[in-house]
Amino acid sequence: MIRSFLAVAFNSFREALRHRISVVVVAFSVALLFATSLVADVTVITLDRVVTDFGLGAMSISLVMLTIFLSCSQLSREIERKTIFLIVSKPISRGEFLVARFAGNMFTLAVLILLMSAVFVAEVVLNGGSVTEAQLVALVMLWFELMVISSVGFLVSSFSSQLVSAVVTTGVYISGHLSDDIYSLSTRTKVPSLRALGHTLYYMLPNLERLNYRPKASYVLSSTFSEVFGSAAYGTAYAALMVTFAVLLFARRDFK
Amino acid sequence: MTSTSVPLPVETRALSKTYRLGFWMNRQVRALQGLDLRVEAGQVYGILGPNGAGKSTTLKILMNLVRPTGGEALLFGLPPSLREARRLVGFLPENPAPYEYLTGREFVSLAGRLIGLAGHELDTRVTEVLRDVEMERSADLQIRRYSKGMIQRIGFAQAIVGRPRLLILDEPTSGLDPVGRRQLRDHILAERARGTTVIFCTHIIPDVEALCDRVAVLVGGKLVREGSVQDLLTAGASLVELVLSGITLERLRTLGHDVPYSQSLQDRLLIRITEVDSQPLLKKVIEAGGRVNSLNSVKYSLEDLFFSALQGAKSSGSVGGEIT
Numbered sequence: 001m002i003r004s005f006l007a008v009a010f011n012s013f014r015e016a017l018r019h020r021i022s023v024v025v026v027a028f029s030v031a032l033l034f035a036t037s038l039v040a041d042v043t044v045i046t047l048d049r050v051v052t053d054f055g056l057g058a059m060s061i062s063l064v065m066l067t068i069f070l071s072c073s074q075l076s077r078e079i080e081r082k083t084i085f086l087i088v089s090k091p092i093s094r095g096e097f098l099v100a101r102f103a104g105n106m107f108t109l110a111v112l113i114l115l116m117s118a119v120f121v122a123e124v125v126l127n128g129g130s131v132t133e134a135q136l137v138a139l140v141m142l143w144f145e146l147m148v149i150s151s152v153g154f155l156v157s158s159f160s161s162q163l164v165s166a167v168v169t170t171g172v173y174i175s176g177h178l179s180d181d182i183y184s185l186s187t188r189t190k191v192p193s194l195r196a197l198g199h200t201l202y203y204m205l206p207n208l209e210r211l212n213y214r215p216k217a218s219y220v221l222s223s224t225f226s227e228v229f230g231s232a233a234y235g236t237a238y239a240a241l242m243v244t245f246a247v248l249l250f251a252r253r254d255f256k
Numbered sequence: 257m258t259s260t261s262v263p264l265p266v267e268t269r270a271l272s273k274t275y276r277l278g279f280w281m282n283r284q285v286r287a288l289q290g291l292d293l294r295v296e297a298g299q300v301y302g303i304l305g306p307n308g309a310g311k312s313t314t315l316k317i318l319m320n321l322v323r324p325t326g327g328e329a330l331l332f333g334l335p336p337s338l339r340e341a342r343r344l345v346g347f348l349p350e351n352p353a354p355y356e357y358l359t360g361r362e363f364v365s366l367a368g369r370l371i372g373l374a375g376h377e378l379d380t381r382v383t384e385v386l387r388d389v390e391m392e393r394s395a396d397l398q399i400r401r402y403s404k405g406m407i408q409r410i411g412f413a414q415a416i417v418g419r420p421r422l423l424i425l426d427e428p429t430s431g432l433d434p435v436g437r438r439q440l441r442d443h444i445l446a447e448r449a450r451g452t453t454v455i456f457c458t459h460i461i462p463d464v465e466a467l468c469d470r471v472a473v474l475v476g477g478k479l480v481r482e483g484s485v486q487d488l489l490t491a492g493a494s495l496v497e498l499v500l501s502g503i504t505l506e507r508l509r510t511l512g513h514d515v516p517y518s519q520s521l522q523d524r525l526l527i528r529i530t531e532v533d534s535q536p537l538l539k540k541v542i543e544a545g546g547r548v549n550s551l552n553s554v555k556y557s558l559e560d561l562f563f564s565a566l567q568g569a570k571s572s573g574s575v576g577g578e579i580t
Binding site for chain 2: 003004007008011014015018019081082083085086087088089090091092093252254255256
């Protein structure tokens with residue numbers, strides 16, 4: 001059982017590495033990280049903050065785009081092309097297959113974050129700065145944010161097409177960063193139905209701002225262990241819930 | 257242990273499947289209606305039928321890709337949803353689409369890992385099956401560079417890498433050129449020689465004639481004929497084909513003979529009747545002033561059987577899956 005799980009997970013990793021778009025995104029973000037030097041050259045003050053802002057922002061945007069692409073395309077494409085016939089007909093449960101795919105995806109993203117973090121650290125050091133704890137926390141929490149986005153992508157692509165999955169997941173990513181605003185806006189409205197809608201959305205959407213430690217890294221603000229652990233646990237629980245729903249839907253699906 | 261207690265490789269009992277289609281799921285297609293099949297060990301079993309007959313749906317239910325809406329399907333006595341049941345089975349879907357970014361060797365190796373092979377055993381088996389399907393030289397090319405025939409061979413290799421006791425093949429020769437079809441037929445026969453039970457569906461009748469021990473004909477999701485190829489062919493072999501002149505079909509019928517098949521050929525009439533009926537009919541034709549131009553024993557083929565089953569199903573209802 002563990003052997004087939006690892007085989008599928010490793011295959012997901014191999015697929016991402018051999019996918020041209022992954023290589024392009026990684027190359028783009030590495031180039032962007034190095035371009036921080038150019039920004040630093042035209043910056044008069046707060047050099048450390050610019051390097052951190054620009055570096056972490058570049059990593060975040062490119063990895064979020066890649067996550068949406070991978071999580072929405074892998075499963076959908078496999079179903080659309082009917083490659084899945086060759087895999088789920090083997091002695092592996094559908095749930096195991098989906099979780100292994102998800103695990104492979106998260107492993108790929110972990111490797112990419114490590115690679116980009118190395119470039120980021122080099123960039124910080126080259127610009128005369130030093131790596132702070134807040135920056136490291138932001139890098140680790142970026143992985144948890146990607147895990148939540150990836151789980152949403154897997155959930156939607158377990159029952160819909162690649163395009164629909166990508167649109168919905170992008171929408172969840174954007175609104176997930178605005179969920180606090182959605183809540184506060186809905187508390188101000190006098191229309192009960194709108195208030196109820198706002199509150200429902202707030203509780204259904206992932207609170208991605210809770211996993212966003214990049215502003216703290218910019219201002220070199222430290223976080224307590226319990227706060228970071230709580231945020232990581234929140235992200236993990238949300239992703240686990242989404243993957244559980246995905247497994248339930250995927251297990252009941254007919255592959256015509 | 258009696259033979260009846262040994263679970264069959266494939267058994268279906270009153271198997272039914274209704275697909276719900278459309279945005280509101282309000283259209284229903286009855287793809288399978290109460291299908292009973294029994295496939296004995298060591299047989300090559302063919303499922304024949306036109307498009308939409310329910311052939312692929314049957315195989316997909318057996319491979320746990322589609323869930324039945326009624327009845328049950330069993331693989332070696334176990335439901336296909338259990339991984340233990342699927343461990344004994346190799347499956348080649350119609351138009352297989354392996355991961356294009358992998359090489360043929362990597363894909364067959366992945367299939368082997370999913371079956372539970374590892375290490376030296378996996379490497380040995382992968383090398384063996386790649387040699388068996390004559391893909392050794394192209395095994396390290398990415399699958400996106402393969403031709404249709406090569407993909408089919410890699411698909412077959414991944415199906416047999418775990419030495420399955422049952423091989424399920426969905427339209428294995430469709431889209432292949434004559435050489436590819438011949439090679440795949442040879443692979444199926446080689447598997448049968450090893451004792452593997454093979455069940456495959458197709459609408460290519462010569463493949464069934466060349467390979468199968470038993471045949472099931474499905475039309476409109478229902479089993480309309482089933483039996484050994486020999487029995488089915490013998491059942492229709494007592495027909496004779498007569499070409500007559502100087503007599504009309506109407507006149508022939510007034511002589512008190514039922515003519516199940518007839519065709520007008522300008523001034524002549526071609527009829528098919530049973531051998532038993534032929535002698536009295538010949539006598540009456542001559543007495544009525546008609547002439548017998550030719551008399552031939554009909555070699556009944558599976559194609560005839562297939563079309564007669566199709567004709568029968570058309571007259572009694574739907575052919576391509578009932579839509580409501």
